[in-house]
Amino acid sequence: MKGSIARYLLSRLVLMLLVTGVLLAQFGLLWLDHSLRQYTGQQLQQQAQSLLFSLIRDEDNELVVNLRHHDARYLQPFSGQYFIIRINDEEFRSRSLWDFPWPSQQPAQGQLFAGPAQQQLLSYQARYRLDDSEVLVTVAEDYQPLLERFQRLRIRGLAGGALALLVIGLLQWWLIRRALKPLEQARQQLRELESGQRRQLTGQVPEEMQPLVRQVNHLLAHIDEQLKRSRSAAGNLGHALKTPLAVLNSLLARPELQQQPGLAQLLQEQLQMIEQRIDRELSRARMAGEQHGGLLFVCDEEIPALLQLLQQIHGSHVRFDYQAQAGLRLPFDRDDLLELLGNLLDNAGKWAAGQVRLRLSVSTRQLLLTVEDDGPGIGPGQRRQLVQRGRRADEQTPGHGLGLAIVQDIVNALHGQLELQDSELGGLLVSVRLPLAGPHRSQN
Structure with a gap:
């Protein structure tokens, strides 16, 4: 994984919250719509039973509809409240339907269909038997106002969900930053280690990071020990060579070599080169650990x-x-x-x-x-x-x-x-x- 751990975790959490929020919102809206239609259907069922009880017999002993004590919206054209009652071959329509042609095929239960004045109707139909007559009662109600309220509720829900997602995202960002703070502290300690301000990492870290800190400290101690051994060995070798070189330099003053100035000068130059090489290699050995544990x-x-x-x-x-x-x-x-x-x-x-x-x-x-x-x-x-x-x-x-x-x-x-x-x-x-x-x- 490349890039920032905090950004990676935050992006994955936000994506998970977004997907979960959309799914929950969608299921919630579907459930709410289903519940509203079911509730409206129950009301229509009660209206159908009420209309059934409004049937009376006239002077000719025929069943007729008495709307004297019913909802006045049945009498107002395109009011949004409608019924059709079929008794045998005779049909009674509410005045609110006016001349609107009713669909020849009854829509399925809970299904919306187009009504008068671009209304969206939800209907209920039931068959009854009164004496020798078969009665088919169909009632319908304009569902458009509920749809509009439902749409407003959906917009508010989406806005609220977006706000909640933003708040949760900010909270998650804060929690992630807080959880990753020990990593930032460890990085600062590594900088101090590099600059020589400290020699080891502190163990005050979360439990998950303690093995890493222990391994780093163990590695630092091992490097420091190896460096000390290397410097000590190089120093010992350099000092061990100093004595033979001093003896050789003292031999340059012997009469035998004074009689051969060319040989003495050549020997002196070679001894100086050896001394320079020893001094330089000792310096390199001392720098082998470049700033490890330095001040x-x-x-x-x-x-x-x-x-x-x-x-x-x-x-x-x-x-x-x-x-x-x-x-x-x-x-x-x-x-x-x-x-x-x-x-x-x-x-x-x-x-x-x-x-x-x-x-x-x-x-x-x-x-x-x-x-x-x-x-x-x-x-x-x-x-x-x-x-x-x-x-x-x-x-x-x-x-x-x-x-x-x-x-x-x-x-x-x-x-x-x-x-x-x-x-x-x-x-x-x-x-x-x-x-x-x-x-x-x-x-x-």
Whole structure:
């Protein structure tokens, strides 16, 4: 199932309510119409019996109809109240029928048929036996007023049903939103987990979601444990190699190698390459878990301390400037961002004549970080080579290219972009763009 669960449930419930409402309304209207016709038929039956009792004998001992005490509407043309009485071969018609020709075939019980003045008639017919005479009494009544009332009732019922459906739909929408609120809370927790604001999901969820939360927390704990083991193993390996490398570096000062300067220089270069490779792979191993269980990077706390440390390293002749919006908090692993900034600022401090500038700005779901210096800069032909291979622009200034290569690894791990440009200060400008996965401003 794709799309919103809330919309899916609401649409299905509304459809079910609509179909159920239409069916109930249709059956209700049919039942009401049947009941009205049945009730009218009972009234017509009573009228037929009343007309039967109105038969009297005249002076010639013939049966005639006496309407003296009957409904006056029988005497008013097209009044809507009609009768026909057949006694043997003689027929008596109510004056209200006037000259309207009665259907030759009696309509079925409860069936409407056309009467005078476009009326819809409902009739009742019964046979009786009086003495030696056979009496056929047919009475009819205009059903049109009841049809009109029935139509008005139907319209009101449909309007009321539509209003009730709207109210029920809104109520169902509210109930669905309330029922799915734990999912929204879980989604918010996942965002906080991604941004490093929490390490696990809370178990305060409905019973149906508890297995999912337990599995997610178990997976997070497993990933964190694997990450710790990986970092520990890489660190142990790196430290284990440091001692043999230190021994090899010390051998470069032996007289035997001093007598062969070419071999000593080649050995020194290879040892430096091994050290750079170890440092870079250790950095990659530390970033293997990209933000799992990380903490927010609070710029106002971390950057001033970092700049103070760099100021001590590079001396007072290099000024480090820092510009960022107040209260900026970034959803990145603290160690990753410290290593990224440390490498960039350290490289800039090595090459700067007197100024290094750091700027951080947040735009639409993106962090822009720039570090620039007033040093000699790097030519366009060397920039890509520096980043990709970790080589140094100046072999006498160690670590420059390696630092940029480590920065490139961190940027790639964070799905960002790294660019080298000319700075307005005259040196190199390094810009880093990182997508933001979570909230980046402190909440007051």
